[in-house]
């Protein structure tokens with residue numbers, strides 16, 4: 001069977017499983033959802049009205065089918081609190097979170113590759129030790145705390161970047177990028193530390209392999225051996241880690257958006273949970289899960305570029 | 314160590330009294346090679362044989378300055394055809410010699426090629442590096458080399474990744490890569506050990522052809538005396554970091570002067586010896602730390618005397634031989650040497 005076809009099939013299957021999970025999580029909560037939302041003091045009439053609105057008065061199977069049909073047509077129901085379609089709410093907040101996550105990934109890649117190379121080139125020497133200390137630090141400090149520190153230093157003391165003034169992506173892309181830079185960096189720092197460690201180990205492993213000796217025996221210099229031969233082969237485990245991190249970045253962005261008062265998914269999800277806005281929570285969780293799945297799918301495809309052997313299978 | 318530079322006819326490589334030292338983890342300095350001297354003339358195929366661990370690979374790596382950081386040249390010297398002291402060259406100068414003047418082929422073709430780069434590109438890379446050829450020129454030359462070393466469908470093969478090739482084909486790619494810049498000397502460290510018997514013969518034949526067509530000198534390293542005996546002009550037998558016997562291949566094979574060589578010969582499965590029980594040398598090569606003051610082979614030698622345990626025999630000429638040859642054995646001091654004792 002064709003690789004892409006198989007991979008697409010598993011992708012679809014995972015999305016279906018996520019749909020079932022997000023659906024059931026809000027159904028297995030004991031008691032009537034409407035009752036849970038309105039509280040015990042609500043009248044029977046109110047509960048019935050809300051049940052009808054939520055659709056929870058219908059049989060489970062019908063609800064599930066509705067949920068599937070809705071997901072396929074991007075109709076995820078209506079928010080109780082905002083009285084707006086959930087998909088519209090998601091779309092309005094999406095740019096912020098998306099920029100934040102992509103910017104973090106870009107920062108992770110831009111910093112971890114040079115740092116990993118610097119550490120691996122002369123293991124045990126000054127650069128390696130410096131990188132090791134920095135990564136320890138990056139791992140030890142939680143990103144929201146790092147965010148606050150960055151905000152204080154670059155935003156308030158040095159005034160390098162705008163603070164708490166989010167500018168829309170469509171208004172001014174450059175400003176949008178700048179106003180999300182600090183939170184993106186805060187999110188990226190612990191992830192950089194992880195990627196640097198993976199890359200260092202992986203590069204050292206590659207540099208010890210026979211083909212590196214062959215490359216040197218033809219007269220290539222250290223740089224040519226490193227960049228032309230070893231680096232690309234060492235990126236495979238790194239790509240896996242970055243893929244896994246994307247989920248963590250999204251989760252982390254929910255918190256960091258609060259620190260930097262960015263109007264992304266974070267504030268939306270927190271207010272949705274606080275208001276027991278089940279349709280909104282459900283839609284957001286589905287969307288976040290689906291994006292993680294899609295990103296990992298893309299990472300899988302990148303393997304085929306990184307490792308020619310995979311092309312066979 | 315400063316000594317006079319070697320002189321003489323057309324040599325492409327001379328190793329003189331080379332001593333390599335290993336810095337062990339506990340700080341000990343262990344001699345990996347001692348007093349190794351060797352000459353390779355232009356167009357000559359010189360074989361080095363010896364059991365595992367006797368120092369064949371470190372010798373070949375030392376020529377191109379590819380020793381691991383823990384091993385260093387502690388004495389003697391390595392000189393190329395122009396009498397350059399290779400062991401003193403810096404990394405940059407060595408890079409100009411590697412692949413261009415002296416090229417190497419390694420033991421395991423499965424791991425010696427970069428799995429993430431097409432085989433053609435790996436060969437073309439060497440050509441571009443040393444000749445400054447354009448991408449197209451290098452590609453054309455590579456395809457020609459592939460044809461020359463007997464690879465099928467060279468144009469298609471150029472774009473294949475190593476995992477699509479068999480071991481024999483990969484070793485042919487390695488050979489194409491090694492001869493791509495017409496080196497004076499090709500060092501082949503067990504080029505056939507990882508291959509099937511039938512493929513082994515093909516690869517050796519190919520190397521012989523290269524010598525005949527291009528006049529490339531070859532230093533052929535192997536632990537299999539039988540395999541390389543038919544290909545080499547001269548053979549050096551190594552044991553525990555020393556050369557114990559050296560001479561014309563036919564001569565060494567017919568009349569081994571050192572008991573170790575005799576032992577190696579006796580352990581060969583030659584067709585002429587069909588039916589007889591295979592002999593094998595008892596014991597194994599002493600580890601680096603176990604090398605005492607005497608002859609390293611003494612513990613396994615059937616003729617060992619007190620003197621062998623106390624004193625290291627020096628390499629010296631063997632009398633009564635048509636070609637110059639030498640061996641390091643106390644027995645040689647006695648009348649007739651090993652020939653008398655019988656092998």
Ligand SMILES: Nc1ncnc2c1ncn2[C@@H]1O[C@H](COP(=O)(O)OP(=O)(O)OP(=O)(O)O)[C@@H](O)[C@H]1O
Nearest residue numbers: 345364365366367368369370371372381383536601
């Ligand atoms: N990187 C290294 N670190 C430590 N010791 C080494 C290293 N490489 C080689 N040695 C030691 O040097 C000695 C010679 O090793 P070498 O690899 O040259 O032997 P060889 O004759 O090529 O054996 P083989 O037939 O197994 O390839 C051995 O005792 C070995 O343990």
Ligand SMILES: [Mg+2]
Nearest residue numbers: 369370371502
């Ligand atoms: Mg070896």
